[in-house]
Amino acid sequence: MAKIQLTVNGASHTREVEDRTLLVDLLRDHLGLTGTHIGCDTSQCGCCTVHVDGRAVKSCTMLAAQVNGATVVTIEGMASGDKLHPVQQAFTDCHALQCGFCTPGMIMATAALLKDNPQPTDEEIYHGLEGNLCRCTGYINIVKAVKQAAQTLK
Amino acid sequence: MSEKHAANRREDLRLITGRGRYSSDMNLPGQLHAAFLRSDHAHAEIVSIDTASALKRPGAVAVLTGDDALAAGYKHFPNLLTFTNKAGASLIKPQRPVLAHGRVRFVGETVAMVVAHSAAEARDALDAIEVEYRDLPVVVDAEEALQPGAPQLHANVPGNLNFEWDTGDAAAVEQAFKQAAHVTRLKVVSPRVIPNPMEPRAAVIGYDAAEDAYDIYTNSQGIVMLRWQFAALTGVAEDKLRFHLHDVGGSFGQRSAVYPEHGALMIAAKKLGRPVKWVSSRSEGFLSDSHGRGIVMAGELAIDKDGKFLAAKYQFVCDMGAYLTPTGTASHVRNPAICTTGVYKIPALYANFRVVMTNTAPVAAYRGAGRPDIAYVIERLVDQAAHELKIDRAELRRRNFIPLDAFPYKTPTMGVYEASDFNGCLTMALKAADYDGFPARRAAAAKRGKLRGIGLSTTIEGTAAGMFPKDQIAIEFNAEGQLEVFTVALSQGQGHETTFAQIVADTLGIDATDVTLRESVQGKKLEGNHTGGSRSLVGAGSICKVAAQKLIEQARPLAAEALELEPSQVEYAKGLFTSRDGSKSIGLLDLAKKHAGANPHPLNLMAEGSVAATFPNGCHIAEVEIDPETGVSKIAAYTACDDCGTVINHAIVEGQIHGGVAMGAGQVFGEQVMYDKASGQLLSGSFSDYAMPRAGWVGGINMNDHPVISKINVLGAKGVGESGCTASLSSLVTAALDALRPLGIHHVDMPLTPPRVWQQIQRAKQLQQTKAK
Numbered sequence: 001m002a003k004i005q006l007t008v009n010g011a012s013h014t015r016e017v018e019d020r021t022l023l024v025d026l027l028r029d030h031l032g033l034t035g036t037h038i039g040c041d042t043s044q045c046g047c048c049t050v051h052v053d054g055r056a057v058k059s060c061t062m063l064a065a066q067v068n069g070a071t072v073v074t075i076e077g078m079a080s081g082d083k084l085h086p087v088q089q090a091f092t093d094c095h096a097l098q099c100g101f102c103t104p105g106m107i108m109a110t111a112a113l114l115k116d117n118p119q120p121t122d123e124e125i126y127h128g129l130e131g132n133l134c135r136c137t138g139y140i141n142i143v144k145a146v147k148q149a150a151q152t153l154k
Numbered sequence: 155m156s157e158k159h160a161a162n163r164r165e166d167l168r169l170i171t172g173r174g175r176y177s178s179d180m181n182l183p184g185q186l187h188a189a190f191l192r193s194d195h196a197h198a199e200i201v202s203i204d205t206a207s208a209l210k211r212p213g214a215v216a217v218l219t220g221d222d223a224l225a226a227g228y229k230h231f232p233n234l235l236t237f238t239n240k241a242g243a244s245l246i247k248p249q250r251p252v253l254a255h256g257r258v259r260f261v262g263e264t265v266a267m268v269v270a271h272s273a274a275e276a277r278d279a280l281d282a283i284e285v286e287y288r289d290l291p292v293v294v295d296a297e298e299a300l301q302p303g304a305p306q307l308h309a310n311v312p313g314n315l316n317f318e319w320d321t322g323d324a325a326a327v328e329q330a331f332k333q334a335a336h337v338t339r340l341k342v343v344s345p346r347v348i349p350n351p352m353e354p355r356a357a358v359i360g361y362d363a364a365e366d367a368y369d370i371y372t373n374s375q376g377i378v379m380l381r382w383q384f385a386a387l388t389g390v391a392e393d394k395l396r397f398h399l400h401d402v403g404g405s406f407g408q409r410s411a412v413y414p415e416h417g418a419l420m421i422a423a424k425k426l427g428r429p430v431k432w433v434s435s436r437s438e439g440f441l442s443d444s445h446g447r448g449i450v451m452a453g454e455l456a457i458d459k460d461g462k463f464l465a466a467k468y469q470f471v472c473d474m475g476a477y478l479t480p481t482g483t484a485s486h487v488r489n490p491a492i493c494t495t496g497v498y499k500i501p502a503l504y505a506n507f508r509v510v511m512t513n514t515a516p517v518a519a520y521r522g523a524g525r526p527d528i529a530y531v532i533e534r535l536v537d538q539a540a541h542e543l544k545i546d547r548a549e550l551r552r553r554n555f556i557p558l559d560a561f562p563y564k565t566p567t568m569g570v571y572e573a574s575d576f577n578g579c580l581t582m583a584l585k586a587a588d589y590d591g592f593p594a595r596r597a598a599a600a601k602r603g604k605l606r607g608i609g610l611s612t613t614i615e616g617t618a619a620g621m622f623p624k625d626q627i628a629i630e631f632n633a634e635g636q637l638e639v640f641t642v643a644l645s646q647g648q649g650h651e652t653t654f655a656q657i658v659a660d661t662l663g664i665d666a667t668d669v670t671l672r673e674s675v676q677g678k679k680l681e682g683n684h685t686g687g688s689r690s691l692v693g694a695g696s697i698c699k700v701a702a703q704k705l706i707e708q709a710r711p712l713a714a715e716a717l718e719l720e721p722s723q724v725e726y727a728k729g730l731f732t733s734r735d736g737s738k739s740i741g742l743l744d745l746a747k748k749h750a751g752a753n754p755h756p757l758n759l760m761a762e763g764s765v766a767a768t769f770p771n772g773c774h775i776a777e778v779e780i781d782p783e784t785g786v787s788k789i790a791a792y793t794a795c796d797d798c799g800t801v802i803n804h805a806i807v808e809g810q811i812h813g814g815v816a817m818g819a820g821q822v823f824g825e826q827v828m829y830d831k832a833s834g835q836l837l838s839g840s841f842s843d844y845a846m847p848r849a850g851w852v853g854g855i856n857m858n859d860h861p862v863i864s865k866i867n868v869l870g871a872k873g874v875g876e877s878g879c880t881a882s883l884s885s886l887v888t889a890a891l892d893a894l895r896p897l898g899i900h901h902v903d904m905p906l907t908p909p910r911v912w913q914q915i916q917r918a919k920q921l922q923q924t925k926a927k
Contacts, residue, residue: 028179034172034175035171036172037178037353038354040435040840041435041436044841044842075172076171078171092167092170095163097169098404098648098649098809099352099402099403099646100166100174101176101351101352103169104172107170122853123850125850126850129848130848132849133352134352135349135406136404136809137812137816138814138815138816138847138851138852139847139849139851140812141812143850
């Protein structure tokens, strides 16, 4: 068993978990943060993307033990009260989601992408979202949302 | 009806803040967890299964096998295809115990189920189950399965040919072919694909011994359809099956059917007296989710000297996999039969369908469900004919379109088309795509070393006519007097909460935020169709309008009473009942609030109607650039002109077209399920082996709208969920083909992966060099 202390969405948590527990399972099963989704078991779909110490991470690729002492932000921590994060706002404004299952990961990946590259070109957006799969939208409105968010965050 | 362009759907807020509730988020008190042992043999006898060691593993509670499935009698899956062929024969429904018994027939088939205290413990214990298999010969290709001497999957399906059905007039077709000045022939493949909605399958099922009832939480396309199938599989009465449905992470046809895992979870929940939860991994999904398409299609088109189509005939070999799913055969046989004439006046038609069993995962509906396939073979034939006859592709289509004055048009096979303007759509699309300017773009691409081609499709499809004869909508006012609308449809991303509320609100002249939609609610006694086949807006959505109109009339006497007038003296507009002289008024919602708490609320009502199939159609024009050095194809431009009748919400309709086109692009350029021929092992079992469309595959779509208002429903709408998929297969493939024809390449099959295209280019170059010598 591993004892983990971490900060998630501003709140401190301590949990004792099986050594093999993945970060995504810690978030979903132990902390009840089910906004982070699991869409595959090969680290390819990006549905489980969260921020660990400010960087986008597929939370199925990390053990919970690896985030001991880290600061994690999940989709539940993106809005400030009633005010949506600009990326969240852009996704709803641009109809960049349909079923919504990939959306939390897509929003987290986008927020990190824009932090690294505030004004990405189309090609840079395609590249930046290569690790996030969406089956509903054809990505067209997702790309639109990334651009809107980039404008808002400028 | 207003046309709303803004997005900001009602459902968005919870989904973008992580508050959506999907199946894997559901937990019941005291639940156990299940994991499935899946066959790693494509075709084998099960000699023995030893579960003793698995039961001793930490946390293991029970192990179930095929014996448990047979004891429960869970082995008969229902099927939507009920008609017989001309010889009077029906579909054969091979038995499929929910856990395999005696024999396995595809890699991924459920063999045993472990139930344990945690999901990890259940998965661990799977490794301790010992199964001895005796291998049998394997066949994974449908055409090979039909050959004499092919391995036989089911004793009651001789030659693996489950069902053969034909439609049309074979004699008239043969006669027309004899008179033809030209015949174009093609054999094309619609490769097997995996729907892969982003949410994996999952279920939590509990058993209530006191009521002898089951509580079922799972991903679904609608309560009525699923309940019917669960009852058919298990023999449990429908009123003992309580469904608790919620957000669904995409479906695309994959969730319309009941699955073996559902039945196994029910057996375990009853046996153990505790709820049992199962969440599929994606790897399991690749193996065992229903697959889609998988059709080999031969087509022939007879043409007279003036370029008029005389007749067409088709042969479909449909790979159904190892067992029949409830929806697969109807998808592959009934749906394409409705539109064998495409958008063209073809006087004589004949189509033959063979439903074949192979050692592969079962096939079911997948976005379009047979409609994209028939449209694809027709459009490939027309494209090829235009090339062979040296007639412009738009011009050949114009000569053969069903003319405006021919509607309603009864096709020689099964369809009756409602009014459409095919030439209008084509003309608008050609203009929007700057068809005439294409040679300059091709020349510019050539300077960059790229092969650029343009392709067009003019397609039509019959949306679902509805399995259940009526769609019903209830309007009810809750304890606070707020308006709620109930339907048995269930959005899996289609945005019903937004559009259905908008329909009701627009009809009543009130704000959409004053209307709340409740979908597939347990205990509501409503009939209607599930969400599939592009049906919900035209079916349930239309009845939303009817219900709202009914509400005004039902409220009128109460409003009159409140205003101390006669009902005939009260007028309704924009949410207000007003006296003729305008001196007195009361709002509909205020009236409802006045009666809040009354049981039942006097304004509660139910509306119903039967809504037939609609026929959305359109013209899509694609431009594809191919790099001859690498074989990589890119969509350089894409124009869509669609007739989906009245548009209720533009943002949502555009989203549906985007998604459909991207799915088509996936099938055209990358997606293909591959099985090893010798072993029957799945080779495309993860997102690294299976090419899902990525961001940028479809850079953008030039969207155009050429509506002909439907007379089939009160909205005037035509279903749009599948149009993008139906139109894009042929527009994209013929664009690529147009790029390749100058090299002497006149046929390519999907998927046009870089290696496949590159090899074709190399072969063509060699051939040219040989000729030059």
